[in-house]
Amino acid sequence: MHVKKHSPRYERTEGSDAEGTDAYLASCTCGEWTHTRPVDPGNPLDRAEVEDSWFEHANPGVRL
DSSP: OOOTTOOEEEEEOTTOOTTOTTOEEEEETTSSOBOSSOBOTTSHHHHHHHHHHHHHHHSTTOOO
């Protein structure tokens, strides 16, 4: 399992559109990982993309 200091989080970005589409930046609580693009955490496909990428960060060398 992942180390407890690792947990994904979403932060709202400035200048995002009113609906919040692609208005959040996903990162890890450890401060060493940020997702490559802004995402909409309400979109299941965006959340899955972030979770896969974050899992690789938090569990280096582990294959799904």
